[in-house]
Amino acid sequence: MNFKVPRGTQDILPSESWKWQKVERIINETCDLYRYKEIRTPMFEATELFQRTVGETTDVVQKEMYTFTDRGNRSMTLRPEGTASVVRSFVENKMFGYPDQPIKLYYTGPMFRYERQQAGRYRQFVQFGVEAIGSADPAIDAEVIALAMDVYKRVGLTDLKLVLNSLGDNESRKAHRDALIAHFKSHIEGFCSDCKSRLERNPLRILDCKVDRDNPLIASAPSLADYLNEESASYFTEVKSYLDDAGIPYVVDANLVRGLDYYNHTAFEIMSTSDGFGAITTLCGGGRYNGLAEEIGGPSAPGIGFAMSIERLLLAMEAEGKAFSDESMLDVYIVTLGDEARKPGFKLLQELRVAGIRADMDYTGRKMKAQMKSADRLKAQNVILIGEDEITEGVVQLKNMAEGSQEKVSAAELVKKLQESLIG
Ligand code: ATP
Ligand code: MG
Numbered sequence: 001m002n003f004k005v006p007r008g009t010q011d012i013l014p015s016e017s018w019k020w021q022k023v024e025r026i027i028n029e030t031c032d033l034y035r036y037k038e039i040r041t042p043m044f045e046a047t048e049l050f051q052r053t054v055g056e057t058t059d060v061v062q063k064e065m066y067t068f069t070d071r072g073n074r075s076m077t078l079r080p081e082g083t084a085s086v087v088r089s090f091v092e093n094k095m096f097g098y099p100d101q102p103i104k105l106y107y108t109g110p111m112f113r114y115e116r117q118q119a120g121r122y123r124q125f126v127q128f129g130v131e132a133i134g135s136a137d138p139a140i141d142a143e144v145i146a147l148a149m150d151v152y153k154r155v156g157l158t159d160l161k162l163v164l165n166s167l168g169d170n171e172s173r174k175a176h177r178d179a180l181i182a183h184f185k186s187h188i189e190g191f192c193s194d195c196k197s198r199l200e201r202n203p204l205r206i207l208d209c210k211v212d213r214d215n216p217l218i219a220s221a222p223s224l225a226d227y228l229n230e231e232s233a234s235y236f237t238e239v240k241s242y243l244d245d246a247g248i249p250y251v252v253d254a255n256l257v258r259g260l261d262y263y264n265h266t267a268f269e270i271m272s273t274s275d276g277f278g279a280i281t282t283l284c285g286g287g288r289y290n291g292l293a294e295e296i297g298g299p300s301a302p303g304i305g306f307a308m309s310i311e312r313l314l315l316a317m318e319a320e321g322k323a324f325s326d327e328s329m330l331d332v333y334i335v336t337l338g339d340e341a342r343k344p345g346f347k348l349l350q351e352l353r354v355a356g357i358r359a360d361m362d363y364t365g366r367k368m369k370a371q372m373k374s375a376d377r378l379k380a381q382n383v384i385l386i387g388e389d390e391i392t393e394g395v396v397q398l399k400n401m402a403e404g405s406q407e408k409v410s411a412a413e414l415v416k417k418l419q420e421s422l423i424g
Contacts (some may be wrong), residue, residue, distance in 0.1 A: 006123070008115065008117040008124065019324050023314070024310075026151060026155055027108060029154075034146075036105060039107055040109070041107065043112075047077040049296065050084055053084040054261060063114065064080055065113070078112035083292070083305055083307070084296075086105055087293055088296060090105075090293065090298070091299075095133070096133075104132050106128070106131070111126070118279075119278045119315070120278065120280040120309075121280060128310060131304070132303060134303070135302065136290065136302040141304050142245075142248070152270065155322075158320065159274040160270055160283075161271045162249065164243075164253070166225070166236035167257065167258075167265060167287070168228045169229065169290075170264070171232075172224070172227050177203055177204065179227060180204065180206070191209075195209050195212055204257050205257075208258075223255070239266050256268070262292045265288040266287055269285045271283060272316040274319040276318070277319040285306060287306075327379075330359065332359040332383070333384070334359065335361075335362070335371040345361055351415060355415045356419075357422065380401060382399060394412075395408045395411060
């Protein structure tokens, strides 16, 4: 038997996992600055939740979901995205009754979509997303966008483009929908079979079609911008002015429609403009979803959010040449000379760890030279040498690897001395 990691998934090995931890740390810190609190929801939900929220006619629901029947004969689905679960939890836990509205939440965790694997596209990927539910203030749209941009900035990315659009409210969308049907109807024979079925069900999706994207009728399609009613247009103007005030540059693209059905008003994507980036340049997508809580049986609770995958964030960092630099993995490596030094070495090792000093030693019985090599590879900042003489004297040899200096330190002073030098 020869087992492989399932197609579209990956093992994140220790040589990479520290980068993920670092990104997650930055995410947690940034969310804290904006007062977004973490929510953890299950990795599977009733299939119907995604059908109702993400939308029956979307690619995600029609082609990409991992759906199974459980032993109780219920149809369950591995979550393809996070917003549906968060809004379900918001409604179920009556968060609309909490005193401090809007409710500001974030999540980081795996999502599952049955997609064709390519660079930046996996079947299991990790999304970080935020949701602000309970406010229809255009300032919160700007806040959510600012938070996403801030996370990218804090990991070191600079080659970014924020693309913005308004999908309008229901009335505006209905007017636009009618115009789209009229526009495509007499030419629909020239489109793919998906688009044919989209025409009546959800013509906006035609604009987002990956097969027909170069059909000139898509470029000449009626623009949503011309169908926004007064309220929707002024909401969009407000969002833009808040972004201006926050010093966040953006471009408006009237053809930006998002892949999930629940969006209205503000829609946005953040792309990488780095040369090193492949065909897929969208790092983050989000928007407003004012009808979503009602759609699943809750009260009216307007919301806005975004999601970005950590996979694409790390790819963008590499494309920009901004990968995190390797960090020292160890404060101290203990090198022991001879069998009689092992027990005192191990005792000291535990003392160091208890004192909060990252330390390790050899467990494969190697000679001193090989132990020194390990210390080098692990980028240990200090090496402690213990041999017979040191044990008799009650001292150790402390070697500072960066400075190349070596000194004798009494075992009693060692912890204090190391703590001082590691802080400084
Ligand atoms: P795309 O157009 O690339 O398929 P999408 O519109 O399906 O993206 P969303 O559902 O909006 O993507 O998800 C938000 C973000 O999640 C994307 O911008 C991207 O960073 C990331 N993402 C989506 N699908 C995948 C995937 N299969 N693998 C890795 N990251 C993904
Ligand atoms: Mg997709």
